Amino acid sequence: MTTPDHPSPASQPPVPAVKDRIYRSPLGLLGGVLLLAVVCWLGFDALVKGHDRTPWLALAGMILVIPLVTAFTLRPAVFVNDDRLRVRNPFRVITLPWGAVEALRSGFTNEIVAKTGTKYQLWAIPVSLRARKKAARRGQRAAADAARGVTPGGRVGALGPSGLGLGGFGLRGPETGPTRAETDRVMDDLRELLERSGQSESAQGEPSARWAYEVMAPAAAGAILLAILLATG
Incomplete structure (x- = not known):
């Protein structure tokens, strides 16, 4: 009762x-x-x-x-949780438990490689070579600014790059934007999830696909x- x-x-x-x-x-x-x-x-x-x-x-x-x-x-869309990811491409829908995924690759396209050797392209996460080059240039400029001692406020460090007490006003500040393209950061998140969930019991199974x-x-x-x-x- x-x-x-x-x-x-x-x-x-x-x-x-x-x-x-x-x-x-x-x-x-x-x-x-x-x-x-x-x-x-x-x-x-x-x-x-x-x-x-x-x-x-x-x-x-x-x-x-x-x-x-x-x-x-x-x-096109990619649906992700801790157990599996579902890829909705133009003419196919692929469901892959994380345990069935071998790797996620990024080149001219982003793709999933299953443990069976089959590759599936991620139409919803296209590669932008322009964004990738822009992010790489931003990263190089940020590294150069850090080497010169430029602070996020747009000034050189307290003693200036040569230790002569220069204020450094008017110098270009460092790059504050992302140093990775948006789709590359998404793929990094998916790789992290694969590493975390690939061995879990609930993420095991065989991939499936339908037209x-x-x-x-x-x-x-x-x-x-x-x-x-x-x-x-």
């Missing part, structure tokens, strides 16, 4: 599950929204104002283009309809 002071386990509120951390490309999202806006504007304009076969061609084009734009811009038929089917239907319209025109 339970009392108000000691409620039964069934009446206890469930422990909330740990939420996934989600990584996506802000530029990809912005570009996707803009592209979809343009496609919809042109497509609906052709549907309303077009003549003869134009509305049908516009409809087929929209059925083809909208899923593809969505797949490559809005859809994104919810994207491929409408795109294929639009392509077939467009091909028929062009062939019979």
Whole structure:
């Protein structure tokens, strides 16, 4: 028998599950929204104002283009928790327990290498060579400033670089921005999580992958309809 002071386990509120951390490309999202806006504007304009076969061609084009734009811009994401990561690429969804991950590599693209040897690209975490070079230059300038004794306030240390008591006013301050590109820092976080959780019992299992038929089917239907319209025109 339970009392108000000691409620039964069934009446206890469930422990909330740990939420996934989600990584996506802000530029990809912005570009996707803009592209979809343009496609919809042109497509609906052709549907309303077009003549003869134009509305049908516009409809087929929209059925083809909208899923593809969505797949490559809005859809990519990486969902991460302490047990596994789920990679949502344009046409596939890959689930990998941390125990099944061999390494995370960064080159011209960011990718996961499973222990089976299979590689999976992370579309949601694109590499920006420009951002990487900018961060490297910032790191070099920060190291040079530190060697000269430049403080974050924009002045040389109390005695100046030569110990002559110079104030150093007017000298350029050190770089205070990140010395690693944003996507490189994300990959560092994922590597740290892999190292921490890769051997845990709850993070073991086999990788799985499935095709994104919810994207491929409408795109294929639009392509077939467009091909028929062009062939019979």
